Amino acid sequence: MYIAAGFLLVLGLVPKIGALTTTIPTAVLGGAMVAMFGMVVAQGIKMLGKVDFASQENLLIIACSVGVGLGVTAVPNLFHVLPAFLQLFTSNGIVAGSITAILLNIIFNIRLAPKEKTKLQESSVEQ
Structure with missing residues (x-):
C-alpha cells in the first residue's frame, strides 16, 4: 500500500516521469480501470457483508x-x-x-x- 502511495507521489512531483505515463495505450488504461473499479465494488460488497x-x-x-x-x-x-x-x-x-x-x-x-x-x-x- 505504501509502495503504491510513494509511486503516485513520485509521478505527481516529477513531471518527466508523469509524462511517461501518457504513452500508455488507452486500451491498457481501460483494462486497468475495469480491474480497479471491480476491486472497489468487491471491497464495497465485502464491507456490506459485515452489516x-x-x-x-x-x-x-x-x-x-x-x-x-x-x-x-x-x-x-x-x-x-x-x-x-x-x-x-x-x-x-x-x-x-x-x-x-x-x-x-x-x-x-x-x-x-x-x-x-x-x-x-x-x-x-x-x-
Whole structure:
C-alpha cells in the first residue's frame, strides 16, 4: 500500500516521469480501470457483508442511500432548486448517496441511544 502511495507521489512531483505515463495505450488504461473499479465494488460488497441486516435502521440507511445516489444519476436536475453551494454536494450520485448514508447513520445508529432502540423494538414487538 505504501509502495503504491510513494509511486503516485513520485509521478505527481516529477513531471518527466508523469509524462511517461501518457504513452500508455488507452486500451491498457481501460483494462486497468475495469480491474480497479471491480476491486472497489468487491471491497464495497465485502464491507456490506459485515452489516447487521436484521436491523431495520441499517436496511433503511442502505435503501435510502442507494436510492438517492441512483436518483441523482438518473435525474440530474433533481436538486436544481437548491442553492448553488448545496448543488455541489447533490450533483453527483456518489456524493449525494454518501452524504445520505453518513447522515442517516448518525441519526439512527449514533444519536439514538441503545435504550431508545430497545424501547422502539419492544413497542414494535407488542404491536
